[in-house]
Amino acid sequence: xxxxxxxxxxxxxxxxxxxxxxxxxxxxxxxxxxxxxxxxxxxxxxxxxxxxxxxxxxxxxxxxxxxxxxxxxxxxxxxxxxxxxxxxxxxxxxxxxxxxxxxxxxxxxxxxxxxxxxxxxxxxxxxxxxxxxxxxxxxxxxxxxxxxxxxxxxxxxxxxxxxxxxxxxxxxxxxxxxxxxxxxxxxxxxxxx
Ligand SMILES: [Zn+2]
Numbered sequence: 001x002x003x004x005x006x007x008x009x010x011x012x013x014x015x016x017x018x019x020x021x022x023x024x025x026x027x028x029x030x031x032x033x034x035x036x037x038x039x040x041x042x043x044x045x046x047x048x049x050x051x052x053x054x055x056x057x058x059x060x061x062x063x064x065x066x067x068x069x070x071x072x073x074x075x076x077x078x079x080x081x082x083x084x085x086x087x088x089x090x091x092x093x094x095x096x097x098x099x100x101x102x103x104x105x106x107x108x109x110x111x112x113x114x115x116x117x118x119x120x121x122x123x124x125x126x127x128x129x130x131x132x133x134x135x136x137x138x139x140x141x142x143x144x145x146x147x148x149x150x151x152x153x154x155x156x157x158x159x160x161x162x163x164x165x166x167x168x169x170x171x172x173x174x175x176x177x178x179x180x181x182x183x184x185x186x187x188x189x190x191x192x193x
Contacts, residue, residue, distance in 0.1 A: 107132060113190065113192050113193065129163075
């Protein structure tokens with residue numbers, strides 16, 4: 001089978017009204033580019049490539065800023081609820097020395113609070129990451145148990161990192177308790193999941 005000859009496409013640039021092939025010789029190729037990418041990408045394949053790369057860049061930028069703003073919004077909501085009137089401004093993160101003088105290698109300092117429900121009614125609040133702020137988990141666990149009059153224990157989480165399991169749903173009150181008890185933990189570092 002022989003291919004039918006393609007009908008000649010009469011196409012003129014919407015910007016400079018030259019045939020697309022001549023745009024690059026026209027008066028303002030830069031202005032033609034967006035039109036060309038849309039309408040005659042086959043004439044200037046490189047433009048398309050550039051445009052795609054730009055778009056990818058933009059998308060990842062956008063994703064990043066979305067991520068940041070989501071975090072920010074969550075923190076903002078938490079802080080307005082938890083500590084209206086409190087002025088404990090978050091301190092800049094600094095390198096923590098563990099007992100023994102070892103400098104903890106740079107790991108994102110973040111306390112994560114998760115609530116899980118086991119057996120329908122039994123709820124457990126899991127607190128991860130206090131140790132990243134140089135807090136001894138066994139002490140923290142005792143304090144939490146006392147404060148919320150419930151069972152609290154240090155256990156090894158799925159990734160072998162130690163975490164504190166607290167019986168009951170204390171996720172909402174625990175943020176304030178943490179920032180009050182350990183001022184080194186800025187509220188902005190606490191994530192409620
Ligand atoms: Zn043009």
